[in-house]
Amino acid sequence: MNNYNPISALIIFFVIVALLFVFFRPIKGWFWILRKNFKNNEKTIIEDILKQLYHFENSGNKVDMKTLVQVLDYKNTRIVEAINKMTINDLIYFESDILKLSETGREYALRIVRVHRLWERYLADKTGFHKTEWHDRAEMMEHKLNHDETNTLAAHLGNPKFDPHGDPIPTKTGKVAQVNGVELPLLQVNTIGRITHIEDEPEVIYKQILAENIHIGSLIRVIENNNTRITFQSEGEEFKLAPIVAANLTVSPIEKEVVIEDNIARLSSLDEEETAKIIGISKESRGESRRRLLDLGFVKGAKISIDLMNPLGEPHAYLIKGTSIALRKDQAAKILIKKD
Numbered sequence: 442m443n444n445y446n447p448i449s450a451l452i453i454f455f456v457i458v459a460l461l462f463v464f465f466r467p468i469k470g471w472f473w474i475l476r477k478n479f480k481n482n483e484k485t486i487i488e489d490i491l492k493q494l495y496h497f498e499n500s501g502n503k504v505d506m507k508t509l510v511q512v513l514d515y516k517n518t519r520i521v522e523a524i525n526k527m528t529i530n531d532l533i534y535f536e537s538d539i540l541k542l543s544e545t546g547r548e549y550a551l552r553i554v555r556v557h558r559l560w561e562r563y564l565a566d567k568t569g570f571h572k573t574e575w576h577d578r579a580e581m582m583e584h585k586l587n588h589d590e591t592n593t594l595a596a597h598l599g600n601p602k603f604d605p606h607g608d609p610i611p612t613k614t615g616k617v618a619q620v621n622g623v624e625l626p627l628l629q630v631n632t633i634g635r636i637t638h639i640e641d642e643p644e645v646i647y648k649q650i651l652a653e654n655i656h657i658g659s660l661i662r663v664i665e666n667n668n669t670r671i672t673f674q675s676e677g678e679e680f681k682l683a684p685i686v687a688a689n690l691t692v693s694p695i696e697k698e699v700v701i702e703d704n705i706a707r708l709s710s711l712d713e714e715e716t717a718k719i720i721g722i723s724k725e726s727r728g729e730s731r732r733r734l735l736d737l738g739f740v741k742g743a744k745i746s747i748d749l750m751n752p753l754g755e756p757h758a759y760l761i762k763g764t765s766i767a768l769r770k771d772q773a774a775k776i777l778i779k780k781d
Contacts, residue, residue: 485584486515486523488553491532492583494542495550505538548615555611556591557583558604563594565605566728573651575605576641588613605727607638607657607691622693625663626671626684632663636675638691649686654774658724661692676723676777677706704780708745708759709773716746717778719761726775738762739776 493512497504506524510517524540527533532546542550560579564570570578586594592613595601602618603609609618622637636659641647656676664679665672671687673680682690711717721741722734738761739745748760756767768776 483519483523483526486513486519487527487532488549488584489513489515490520490523490527491542491546491550492553492557494533494540495547495554498542498547503539505540509540551611551615551617552588552591553583555595555613556586558608558610559591559594559598559601560586561604561606562598562601562610566598569729572605573648576644605657606641607636620691622691625673625682625687625690625692626666628663628666628692628694630663630666632692632694633660634663634692634694635660636690637693640689640691646686646689649682650689653680653682654771655680655690656723656725656775660695677704677710706778706780707774708768708776708778709770711745711747711759711773711778711780713747713750715780716744717780719743719745719776720779721777723775723777726772730772734772734776737766738764745778 490509490513493509494504506521509524510520513520524533527546528535531543532549534541534543557579560582561575564575564578565572595610595613600612601610603620607620609620611617620638622634628634636655636657639647639650639655639657659675661673661675663671663673665681668684671682671684705720706717708717708719719739719741722731722739726734743761745759745761747757748765749758751757754770756769757773758765758767759773
């Protein structure tokens with residue numbers, strides 16, 4: 442008995458045609474998307490290798506294939522394929538077993554670094570994303586922006602020289618500003634300086650620095666320095682770090698005599714019944730967040746006190762210019778005061 446059903450066959454035919462269209466249609470078909478993603482993935486791997494080599498060379502370290510494979514989160518075969526292609530295209534070369542950037546490769550790497558640091562600056566100045574998200578979000582965008590888009594972004598930000606961590610942003614011609622200062626463990630006791638750079642890698646150490654609420658741009662005085670601990674005073678608080686953590690802070694020593702007043706502190710340290718005068722806002726507060734604080738009246742010279750303590754911890758309400766304004770502890774920590 443013949444069970445052929447022309448309607449069912451027609452339906453199957455149209456389903457097959459629809460699937461083929463979805464898979465192979467120009468530009469938006471799955472086949473072309475997958476092919477494009479494969480190419481983009483190859484481009485991403487190449488750019489990540491270039492950036493890693495730039496960072497290694499810039500810090501005076503050498504890198505071989507074994508080290509490179511360890512620091513990159515890709516399959517070994519993909520890295521080897523990318524290295525072969527980069528060698529053919531004269532982006533890198535081998536000196537014995539050491540990988541090195543060619544002049545072309547270094548120029549390419551600087552473009553990637555430029556996008557990454559500009560995007561971190563954009564996130565810090567123009568959005569509400571927390572600083573723990575800046576790096577990963579910039580990692581994604583550094584592979585997407587082209588040369589013209591990058592220059593437009595730089596102009597929109599006012600062509601900044603440094604990212605929010607204090608890393609120099611390469612110019613469109615590849616020039617890189619100098620970071621002033623030395624690693625904190627190299628400073629002697631009683632040295633006064635300003636934090637000019639906070640290294641955000643490795644992530645585990647960066648998170649420790651964030652947990653300590655250490656701010657870039659802060660004035661510090663070293664009060665202890667030994668093999669087990671670095672202790673410094675800043676903004677009315679005392680910080681104790683292991684040397685390996687302290688090494689992620691770059692500090693520019695101040696040669697001239699500077700007085701760090703004992704009663705200068707962060708608003709977050711203000712107690713009930715205490716009053717204070719605002720002396721400024723930390724450089725840690727940027728962009729829209731900084732402007733909002735200024736608009737709310739947190740300006741230099743303004744008198745401030747606690748209006749209401751939150752029994753659950755935070756936020757507290759602060760009385761300023763006759764208005765009660767609630768701030769979280771991390772917000773209050775970015776406002777500098779002089780207690781009466």
